[in-house]
Amino acid sequence: MTCGLRVIAFSKIDIEQYLGQKCYAVSKKSFNWINKILTDFYQFSHGILEKGKLIEYAQYLFKKYPSYSTRHKHFVYVRNFIKNLAQARDEHQISSLLVYFEMPKVRREIKLLTSRIITQEDVKNALLAIEKSSLPELTKQNYHCAIMFLAYSGQRVITACRITAEQFQEALNQTPPVLIVRADQDKIKLAHHVPLHPELISSLNKVLDGKTSSDCVFSYEGLKQWFSRHPINLTHTKGNLQLKDLRKFFEQRSDELGFMDSNKNFIMSHGCSSVGWTSYKQFLPENVYKSYMQYWGSVKIV
Template sequence: MWVFDERSLNSYCLLQCNGLSHSSVKTIHYALRYLITVTDGRISREILIDLCRKIWDDPNHSVSHKNKLHIYISNFIRYLAQELDDPALENLLRYFKKPRSVLEIKMMTTRIIVVEDIKRAIENINNTSSLSDSQKLRYSTFLLFLAYTGQRPMTTERFTVGQFKQALSQNPLVLKVLASQDKIRMEHLVPLHPELVPYLKRVIEKKKDEERVFNLNSLQMWFKRNPQSMIHTKGKLNAMDLRKFFEQKSDELGFADANKNFIMSHGVSSINWTSYKQFLPENVYKRYMDCWGSVEILNLNSPISH
């Protein structure tokens, strides 16, 4: 049997949580608190089997939440095994597996987002009388940027005025995302769609280079106060759905190669990616525009003006 205490949990949190989003840090803390509460700081084959059963039999949590618990607890056990230099501890994870019934569920996403959903949300933003003109422009540009690039909202919130100024001043129009800004710490390139350009120019106008362009919390508050229905999905639209839209629309447009994954910073953790893949701005932009060039979400030639 192996034992761990609060110090082990705190050390792991310091190592893993630095730079992560608030929601990810909160979930990791919850998972570790759940682990020490259920196991009383002890790990054995029998305890892991019982812990796994408790997680997946809990009717109060979604499959997504259970999956995150499972992943974060597994990662902590691997970390502990390395710290103790004890491979036998990591080998116990063979008894901490998802139930077969969960592994066999292969469902298509239940959230389908289409251009009309985004267009209607932007129209509603611009019809919200409580918003100032500058807020309407920022929110609309934020949604358009997410839809046209597939970036994570939390990553996009970290972009500065200076980054956009640099991207808009070069040819091709490609934004460079720093590793420190990305969830998985991967530096990558993001082509800027022609429809985005006038919106971005207006939203960064007269701002200092070090200022951030977008505020995710502010946009989420608008969604909370103004729920946006979707055509093909019963739920309400949120900022995270725009990444799904980009992936779904890319599949429709035939943009399903390595360039798309590189732009999204998604599915790029293999040795093949980290050691061999190379992307030039001109090639990424050309491939993106070959597929996305004809897409016009708002079908406008100039930014929203009031």
């Protein structure tokens, strides 16, 4: 019972309708996350919304998930589902239950700086390991080019793996060579310019040879699995090099070079969601390239 009133039930159909109405525009990864969380909530509650069930579910989340981020996702998506259910049924009684399912405030560990230091030597070691491996020659070329592109551009791995051969070829045909990443390929939906470093050109031309315009150039899963099977120790930090570390390398190396203006953030699609960015800033590809080359032009990873 809920507050002495009737039992409020929901079904898998309610979840499906919510996903169809509210989550159709999110990425496949986010959609799967939300679906998994709501399915978990349904199985735990047996499709019943009441004070006791919500309190028990909150306690269950804290026991099962030590990660703050994972717990936070569960609270956000379940609360959004309950709010939507209340609106769809026009029942205040449902939304009044949210007071029993709130994310408790906890003191989180404050980290002033990342503990992972990624150096040019780490990137070189990865490239050397691939060169010495028994991989087919074409695979070596692709992995080598992928690592170089990530290190020289600071792109997110998932973004890099969505870029097509046509986009790279169009960039190479321009002067200066600047890649345009589409909004639908970016995590924060920001279309942005990515200068192609001169050290990348030869490697890119080899990898693009034989690909059709719609082919994605890099294979994220293959390279990720190779890194997993052939761990590369970091030189200044405990642990092994991961693909996502190459974005950290670009950020940290840019700081060393003095490349810290808005052009760097625009290239990385990082910290660009404020009103100041979305309403006032604009970048010409030739200016982004000029600023980038001023600092990164002399950098030779290999």
